[in-house]
Amino acid sequence: MKHSFVALKNISHIFSNGFQVVADVSLTISGGEFVALVGRSGVGKSTLLRLMAGLFVPTQGEVMLDNQPAHHTQEPVGLVFQKDNLLPWRTVQGNVHLPLEIQGQSQKSTHQRIITLLDLVGLAGYAHHYPAQLSGGMAQRVALARALVHEPSLLLLDEPFGALDALTREKMGQELLRIWQLLPVTVCMVTHSIPEAVLLADRVLVLNGQPGTITADISIDLPRPRTLEMEGTSEFYGYAAAIRAAIE
Ligand SMILES: Nc1ncnc2c1ncn2[C@@H]1O[C@H](COP(=O)(O)OP(=O)(O)O)[C@@H](O)[C@H]1O
Numbered sequence: 001m002k003h004s005f006v007a008l009k010n011i012s013h014i015f016s017n018g019f020q021v022v023a024d025v026s027l028t029i030s031g032g033e034f035v036a037l038v039g040r041s042g043v044g045k046s047t048l049l050r051l052m053a054g055l056f057v058p059t060q061g062e063v064m065l066d067n068q069p070a071h072h073t074q075e076p077v078g079l080v081f082q083k084d085n086l087l088p089w090r091t092v093q094g095n096v097h098l099p100l101e102i103q104g105q106s107q108k109s110t111h112q113r114i115i116t117l118l119d120l121v122g123l124a125g126y127a128h129h130y131p132a133q134l135s136g137g138m139a140q141r142v143a144l145a146r147a148l149v150h151e152p153s154l155l156l157l158d159e160p161f162g163a164l165d166a167l168t169r170e171k172m173g174q175e176l177l178r179i180w181q182l183l184p185v186t187v188c189m190v191t192h193s194i195p196e197a198v199l200l201a202d203r204v205l206v207l208n209g210q211p212g213t214i215t216a217d218i219s220i221d222l223p224r225p226r227t228l229e230m231e232g233t234s235e236f237y238g239y240a241a242a243i244r245a246a247i248e
Pocket residue numbers: 015016017019021039040041042043044045046047048
């Protein structure tokens with residue numbers, strides 16, 4: 001699926017209080033691509049993800065998912081935030097099941113799918129644990145499984161590892177790549193970490209200004225699979241420097 005799966009065409013968005021958050025943003029993401037979105041705090045990154053998810057309708061322009069307007073489409077979208085937002089009174093399995101339950105699917109009919117998914121995110125054997133029994137990294141794995149449970153074709157991640165310690169964060173980045181390579185899913189991830197963006201993404205988009213607009217689109221031509229050792233190479237350093245320079 002190498003067509004342009006996500007297409008934003010001349011998007012501007014003004015909140016109800018009159019604040020214009022983004023202006024004239026155009027971008028496309030191909031099916032199966034992994035794109036990172038970086039930029040200063042408040043520049044409109046989370047807003048762009050919400051527009052892609054169809055949660056907001058832009059004041060101007062069009063957001064298309066697989067050639068359908070994002071706010072109308074049947075195309076399932078998965079969302080992961082910095083905070084895991086797990087329900088503390090539900091088990092891991094119960095949390096992952098929640099989106100399916102809302103669609104009226106019983107635990108019994110989806111049990112095997114959830115067990116397979118927990119296995120995929122590295123949580124085999126944790127189905128009956130409660131969120132309080134998990135580390136931060138494990139809780140984000142549950143949040144990832146919950147986002148994937150309805151088999152989304154687009155996965156949107158908003159600083160998903162921002163609350164984790166550096167080593168767990170590195171590990172989760174590698175895990176995300178492993179999962180992305182196994183699934184037919186397109187990824188757009190907001191991150192504050194330039195090295196994380198370079199290590200994970202095919203392309204890094206830089207959002208700048210007030211209102212925010214995309215001012216750089218940098219292809220990362222490092223081979224895959226990506227490994228942490230690549231961070232030591234001059235090629236990697238060159239990409240990181242180019243992105244840093246592009247953030248005003
Ligand atoms: N619902 C809203 N109404 C008004 N302003 C908002 C709303 N949501 C976000 N903003 C403002 O829009 C700007 C961009 O927000 P956001 O997209 O969260 O930026 P980022 O994720 O890049 O930090 C911020 O200044 C924020 O205060």
